[in-house]
Amino acid sequence: MTTHMSSLREFFIVRKAHHAFRQPDQDVYALARRFAAEGASPLERSVRRHLHVLRSEKPVVFPEERIAFMRTVTKLPELYTPEEMEALRAKHWLHEQGEVCNINVDYTMLMCCGFDAKRSQLLELAAAREAAGEAEAARYLRAQESILAAAQALADAYAREAQAVGNRTVADVLSHVPAKAPRSFLEALQMLRILHYVMWCGHNYHNTVGRFDQYMYPWFAKDLEAGVYNEETALELLEEFFLTVNRDSDLYTGMQQGDNGQSMVLGGLNPDGTDSYNLLSELCLKASLELKLIDPKINLRVHKDTPMSAYILGSELTKQGLGFPQYSNDDVVIPGLMDLGYSREDAHNYVVAACWEFIIPGRAMDIPNIGAVSLARAVTEAVLEDLTACPDYASFCDKVKEKIVRQADAVQEQVKNLFVFPAPYVSLMMEGCVEQARDVSLGCVYNNYGLHGTGVATAADSLEVIDRYVYGDGSITPERLVRCLQTDFEGEDELLTKLRYHTPKMGNHEDCVDDRAVWLLDTFADALEGRRNERGGIFRAGTGSAMYYVWHPQDLPASPDGRRAREALGANYSPSLFMRAKGPVSILHSFARPNLRRVINGGPLTIELHDTVFRNAEAVAKVAALVRSYMLMGGHQLQLNAVNRQTLEDAQRHPENYRNLIVRVWGWSGYFVELDKVYQDHIMQRMELAL
Amino acid sequence: MAEGIVFDIKEFSVYDGPGIRQTVFLKGCPLRCSWCHNPEGLTAAPQIMVSRSACTDCGKCREVCSGGTCSLCGRCVAVCPNQARRIAGERMSAQALAQMIMRDAAYYAACGGGVTFSGGEPLMQHRFVVETVGLLDDVHCAIETSGYADPEVFERVISRMQFVMMDIKLMDDAMHRAHTGVSNERILTNARTLLHSGLPCRIRVPLIPGVSDTQENLRATAEFVARHRAGAKVELLPYHKTAGAKYEMIGMRYAPRFDPERQVQTRKDIFKAYGLECDVL
Numbered sequence: 001m002t003t004h005m006s007s008l009r010e011f012f013i014v015r016k017a018h019h020a021f022r023q024p025d026q027d028v029y030a031l032a033r034r035f036a037a038e039g040a041s042p043l044e045r046s047v048r049r050h051l052h053v054l055r056s057e058k059p060v061v062f063p064e065e066r067i068a069f070m071r072t073v074t075k076l077p078e079l080y081t082p083e084e085m086e087a088l089r090a091k092h093w094l095h096e097q098g099e100v101c102n103i104n105v106d107y108t109m110l111m112c113c114g115f116d117a118k119r120s121q122l123l124e125l126a127a128a129r130e131a132a133g134e135a136e137a138a139r140y141l142r143a144q145e146s147i148l149a150a151a152q153a154l155a156d157a158y159a160r161e162a163q164a165v166g167n168r169t170v171a172d173v174l175s176h177v178p179a180k181a182p183r184s185f186l187e188a189l190q191m192l193r194i195l196h197y198v199m200w201c202g203h204n205y206h207n208t209v210g211r212f213d214q215y216m217y218p219w220f221a222k223d224l225e226a227g228v229y230n231e232e233t234a235l236e237l238l239e240e241f242f243l244t245v246n247r248d249s250d251l252y253t254g255m256q257q258g259d260n261g262q263s264m265v266l267g268g269l270n271p272d273g274t275d276s277y278n279l280l281s282e283l284c285l286k287a288s289l290e291l292k293l294i295d296p297k298i299n300l301r302v303h304k305d306t307p308m309s310a311y312i313l314g315s316e317l318t319k320q321g322l323g324f325p326q327y328s329n330d331d332v333v334i335p336g337l338m339d340l341g342y343s344r345e346d347a348h349n350y351v352v353a354a355c356w357e358f359i360i361p362g363r364a365m366d367i368p369n370i371g372a373v374s375l376a377r378a379v380t381e382a383v384l385e386d387l388t389a390c391p392d393y394a395s396f397c398d399k400v401k402e403k404i405v406r407q408a409d410a411v412q413e414q415v416k417n418l419f420v421f422p423a424p425y426v427s428l429m430m431e432g433c434v435e436q437a438r439d440v441s442l443g444c445v446y447n448n449y450g451l452h453g454t455g456v457a458t459a460a461d462s463l464e465v466i467d468r469y470v471y472g473d474g475s476i477t478p479e480r481l482v483r484c485l486q487t488d489f490e491g492e493d494e495l496l497t498k499l500r501y502h503t504p505k506m507g508n509h510e511d512c513v514d515d516r517a518v519w520l521l522d523t524f525a526d527a528l529e530g531r532r533n534e535r536g537g538i539f540r541a542g543t544g545s546a547m548y549y550v551w552h553p554q555d556l557p558a559s560p561d562g563r564r565a566r567e568a569l570g571a572n573y574s575p576s577l578f579m580r581a582k583g584p585v586s587i588l589h590s591f592a593r594p595n596l597r598r599v600i601n602g603g604p605l606t607i608e609l610h611d612t613v614f615r616n617a618e619a620v621a622k623v624a625a626l627v628r629s630y631m632l633m634g635g636h637q638l639q640l641n642a643v644n645r646q647t648l649e650d651a652q653r654h655p656e657n658y659r660n661l662i663v664r665v666w667g668w669s670g671y672f673v674e675l676d677k678v679y680q681d682h683i684m685q686r687m688e689l690a691l
Numbered sequence: 692m693a694e695g696i697v698f699d700i701k702e703f704s705v706y707d708g709p710g711i712r713q714t715v716f717l718k719g720c721p722l723r724c725s726w727c728h729n730p731e732g733l734t735a736a737p738q739i740m741v742s743r744s745a746c747t748d749c750g751k752c753r754e755v756c757s758g759g760t761c762s763l764c765g766r767c768v769a770v771c772p773n774q775a776r777r778i779a780g781e782r783m784s785a786q787a788l789a790q791m792i793m794r795d796a797a798y799y800a801a802c803g804g805g806v807t808f809s810g811g812e813p814l815m816q817h818r819f820v821v822e823t824v825g826l827l828d829d830v831h832c833a834i835e836t837s838g839y840a841d842p843e844v845f846e847r848v849i850s851r852m853q854f855v856m857m858d859i860k861l862m863d864d865a866m867h868r869a870h871t872g873v874s875n876e877r878i879l880t881n882a883r884t885l886l887h888s889g890l891p892c893r894i895r896v897p898l899i900p901g902v903s904d905t906q907e908n909l910r911a912t913a914e915f916v917a918r919h920r921a922g923a924k925v926e927l928l929p930y931h932k933t934a935g936a937k938y939e940m941i942g943m944r945y946a947p948r949f950d951p952e953r954q955v956q957t958r959k960d961i962f963k964a965y966g967l968e969c970d971v972l
Contacts, residue, residue, distance in 0.1 A: 493751065497772050509795075580774065583702025585711075585795060615972060619705040625802045626703060626711060632801075 001290045005239050008064060012247055013293065014660075021060045023072045031077040036084055043422045043439070045079040046202070047143040050425060052077060053201040054150040059161035061170055067190050067240055068158055068170045069197045071248040076203045079421055092419035095367055097253065099203050099421050100441050102261060102353045102369060104210040105429035106362025107195050111188065111215075114180040115148045118428065122148070129437060137437035144424045144434070151198045152179060184228065188219035189241045195429075196245070202425050205253045206261030206354040209245070209296050210361050213266045213281040220280045231283065238280075239287045245295045259670065260295065261354030267310065268301035269330040271348045275303070277310060285313045285325070292320050294662055294669045299352050302631055303330040311624035318623065318640045319614040323664025326356060326604055326639040329631045333358055336600030336636070340540060342446065356544055356572075356637055357450055357602040363431050365443050367418075368450030368540065368601055371411035373527075374552045375520050376455030376569055378403035379462045380559050383485055388478040393471040400463070401523050408527045408539070411451060416534060447537035450601035452544045453524050454552050455569040457576045460506040460517040461561035465499050467516075481560060488558045488565040500562030500578055507575030509586035514593045525598040542601025543573035543636075550678060568682055571665075572639075574606045577685050584609065584626060592633035604637035605630065606664075611642045639664065648672060648684050692786065695819030698731055698779045698811070700791065706972050708833035708854045710804025713792065717820070718780045720812040721839050723872040724860065725948040726899050728934035731941050732811035737763050737780030740940040745775035752776060779941070785819055789826035796830045805831025805853070814840035817848050824851045835895075838881040839873055845881040855885055855892040856926075861903050862911035870902055870948065879915070886919035898929045900953035909961045917965035924968040929955040 001009070011017050031052060035045045058072045079098075080088060088094060095101075110118060126141035159174035173190045182188040192212075199207055223229050229237065245262055252260040266284055267277035288298050300314050314325045330348075337347035337358060346360045353359045357368030382399040390396040420441035427433035427440040469476040476495070489496040504510045506517050521543070528539040549569045558565045561576060570577055573591060581587055584607055591605045614620055623640070630638050641664045651658035655673035663672045663683055672680065696718040704714040719735030720727075727733065731740060739761055752767035768776045792806050799805055806827070808820050814836055824832050833854035838845065849855050859882055860875070861867040867875035885892055894916050898904040916923050935945030962969035 493772055494770050497770055501774050502769060578774075582700075585702040585713075585798060589795075589798075613703070613705050615706070616970060618970075622703075622705040622711050622802070629711075629798065629802055 001239070002236050004064065005236055005243075005290075008240065008243055009291065011062070011064075012243055018060065018062070018070055018247060021058075021070070021072055022074050023056070023058065025075050026056075026073070026077070028075050028078050029081055032079060032081045032084070035079065036081050042079070043140065043143060043424065046422045047146065047424060049077050049079060050147050050202040051150045054147070054154050054198070057154055057201070059154070059158040061158060061162045061165050061167050063165055063167055065167070065240070066169050066173075066186060066237065067193050067244050068162065068167075068174070069190075069193050069244065071197070071200070071251055073201075074251055076201070079203075088419065092417050093415045094419060095370055095415075097203075097205075098419070099205060100365075100423035100426050101204060101206040102357075102359075102367070103365060103426075103430075103440075104208045104351045104353070104359055104361040105199070105426055106215075106431070107192055107210070107429060108215050109362065109429045110178070110195055111191050112181055114178060114182075115152050116179045117181075119145050119148050119152075122434065125434065125437070134437070140424065140437045140439065141434070144428055147198075147202070147425045148428070151194065155179075155194060182219060185216070185219040185223040185234070186237060188216055189237065192216070193241065193244050197248075199426060200248065200252065202423065203253075204423050204426050207426065208261055208351060208354060209264040210351045211266075211268070211349070212264050212296075213278060213284055214276055217278060217280050224279075231279070235283050235286055235290075238283055239291055242287050242291055242293065242296060246293050249295055259354070259665065262295040262297060263299055263352050263354060264296040265299045265301060265351040266325075267306070268350075269303050269334065269348060271345055275305065277306070282310075282313065285317055288322070288324070289313075289317050289320065292322060292660075292662070294322070294671065297669060298325040299356075300325040300327050301330055302327050302628075304632060306628070306631075308621070308624060308628065311628050312621050315614075315620045315624040315627065315640075318609075319611070319620060319642050321611065321642045322662050323639065323641050323669040326352070326637065327627060327631065328352065328356070328358070328602075328604075328637045329635055331631070332597050332634060332636040333600055336597040339597065340448070340538060340600065346446075352602065355546065355602070356604050356639075357542065358600060360446060362429065363444055364446040364448070365430070365440050366446050366448045366450065366537070368448070368542070369452065369544075369546055370415050370449040372452035372454055372546070372548045372552070373404060373407045373411065373524060373541075374454050374548070374556070375404070375459035375524065376462070376559055376563075377552065377556055378407060379459045379466075380485060380557055383462075383466070383481060383560060384557070387466070387470070387482055390478075393467045396466060396471070397463075397519070400520075401527070404523055405527045408451070408531070412531055412533070412539065415449065418534065443535045447533065447535035448540055449533050449537060450540040450542050451528065452542050452546055452548055452601070452603060453521065453599065454545045454548045456517055456520055456543065457506040457574065457579070458559055458561055458563055458569055459520050460513055461503070461576055461579070462559050463516040463520070464504055464513040465560040465562075468503065468512075485558050485560065489562075496562050498562075499560065501580065503561070505561075505576060505579035507579055507587045507590045508582050509589040511593075514590045517590070518594045521594040521596075521599050525595075540601040541599045542603045543596070543599050544601065544603025545569070545572045550682065568685065570606075571682070572603045572606045573637075588626070588630045588633060588635065592630060592635045596634065596636035600636065602637060604639040605635060606639050606641070608641045608643045611644045614642055645684060648680070652680060652684075692784050693816075693819040693822045694782055694784055695788065695816045695823070696735060696737060696780045696782055697788065698737075698781070702795075704807060707807040707809060707835060708804070708856065709831070711799055711802035712804040712807045712833070713795065713799060714807045714809050714835075715788065715792070717808060717810045717813045717816045719815045720810055720837070721815060721873060722812065722837055724897075725870060725946065726897065726930055726934055728931070728937070729811070730938050730943055730945075731779040735815065737778055737782070738941055739763065739767070740777050740779045740937070742775045743939055745773045747773055749773075785822035785826060788819075788823050792823070792827060792830065796827070800829070800831065805833065807833040807835060807856075809835040812837050812839060814838075814844060814848060817844050820848060821851055838878040838885070840877065840881065842877065842880055842884065846884060849885060849888065849890060853891065855890055856895055857882060857885055857892065858895045858897065859912050859915070860897055862908055862915060866902070866908075870899070882915070883919050886916065886923060893924050893926050895926045895928055898927050898955045898957060899949055900930060900951070900955050902949045904956040904958070906958065906961065909958050913962045913965040913967060916962075917967055922966055922968065924970070925962050927957055927959065927969065927971045929957055929971065
């Protein structure tokens, strides 16, 4: 890292000196109450809030920086009062906070023309709509224009401030962007920063950075060719951009601090079979490696011909303990998405949403985390409701299937009558929204919903117990197993120990139990096949968990695999927390066995490796080979963590010494000491599996 | 059919030879190095291991125990609710071990690796090792050894290997006796054989603070290695304070005959000065 970068990192990350410029918190319901009193429409609320935030922002420019924009408004106003929200929730399904979130916009839709041209276009289209008697459409387009105008005004204020503090670089850049399309890499980065920043100001959270190495490449390559930068100076500038993504991240909404969806996807197959991994992809990995920050969260797209060097660089990054990169396998994901009806070109252009769900930039208003099916619950319920009446294992499996279908029915029913708050600014970067004057909150090219599937290992291990001991050797009667689940194994200590520790588990490369996972995931995919949502989209099955690994077990009784009541499930696609794993090779084999192409909503196999396996370059290359092997076996997505339990124990005792300790939580990385204890503890429990 | 005693098979070994490997740990060792971090590998016979930190003293193990000398019946292992007990050391036939190795052999081969025999001291079970290797089909085999064995045995075993990692712990014989319990004479003889054999190999030096990490010892080691194979590769293994972790589990006391708190000297430069390649693990 250059001294310039170290001093910026020290200023923004270590000292957080820019926080001094933040404005005092405002009443987040002040605007909502006014809207309620006026009976303002959803669109009006959304636009007025956006304008309010942009106009409340105060420009702050630091002398050393080349890429400006920081948030001074700390809390974003709500659109609705709590009473209104309650009424809305009674009438509608509101996904999360109701906002357009967790998608990836096509930034080039604004970057390739600049605000001026876009504003003229919007006004022209509005006039045409008006002339055609389409007042509502005209109003919508004008609203979009007004947000760009407010963003431009803020950029102009930043430009003046840059002049005032003597930062010529920022002043020069802002004299051109965002009004006009960027001409240089620096201008493109500043424009992207503004686009992203304005999106956050509109409370559109968890919208990702996407295929940065692809859409930024033309500007990067041009400057590199012209000699404006060499690799080293380009890396420094890139790092400066990465740093800007971390400036305001503590203000972003999320389940936990760090869960902010700023994921970046690098590389990937082109439709013609060539690889898009380029020099900028490599520099992004290097920037992340040097900076060691939680954002952007790096995802690497790989395929059977990805060179070892990319995996090695990725493993160097894993060694830092940031919990990324996360790998996804084009050879499985692309065909899987095409099976689901995504076009060939779109499937090749996939990115991950905030965590790991596969979505399409600029075209998908998918809600890939709209709900979850608990596979562990399905098995448990089948035991409690039907085991004593099932004559054989096959008929028991039919019952498990029924429960999975029942849960899917329930989610499908629950998410009906979806209402998403209008997002006119985001819509500027989503296909067809301007042309049709139709907000993206109402849908886009793809409108699919995704369901996580939690506790697959717990479910498979439970099926193993049932087939082996209830229908197999008959050592457990159905009544006894039912009683164990009802009473949390009261008085059954020995049986509990046998089921928990001395019965085959998914993750130890034993086909008997791994095949049950194959069946479970196929059954989950079958249960969703053919279902349609009210937007004409489909339901996709996945292997992720999000926070459901902590939520689902809260009211889940004990399970047949010896998991006690309320005991947590593994995060995402991973072995049960108390299994004794033979090692990562067995885990990879087990978890590559299911038909992952069918459960392609996303959700990585998550493995913790002890940090001692990264001691030297040769060992790092072996980790890289391990990662690659999972992809060659047909794995879909993988996320490795380098961990050291002692470090985390010490961090719990002395958080003050570990302010910058980063860990992977579920689909994102965060600062360990800022997590709620339940998540800290789960991470430490997961580490007992560290290999 | 030879039978052996295996106390662990580890997947994804990254420091036990080229590529990704599976490592088979064979029980029993003729040396008694006071820094040994695998004390369950010392005695040849299987033994019970108990994790005191995981034990809640619930008494379940005592309830099922028939008392007297432990017969390794495993009942206490089966009932322990905390997975605090296990038996280190499983008797198996060469055929059974070969079968286990072959299961993922293609995987390891694709990752540039194979199998490594470690311990304990694998040469103590040389018949078992040789027979197992004979049953493997196209598997890259490596061994990690102290080299303390009859030279004839040593030669016979390494001739079946594609890669050898051998320790030279201390060059001074008196020191070697004092810290490992045996003379280094056979070890140096075998080291010479190995270095002259042309087999791909690594000489490993455990860096024990104040014992083997001294300039004199490292220089003598470097001189010895360089004399018998120019440009040989040496790996230094710095002592880790976690070495004592497993002693209590087998009812032993960890009693290092050196100061574990002392800073380890990692002098790669000494080896480089003799034209040797040197890496620290």
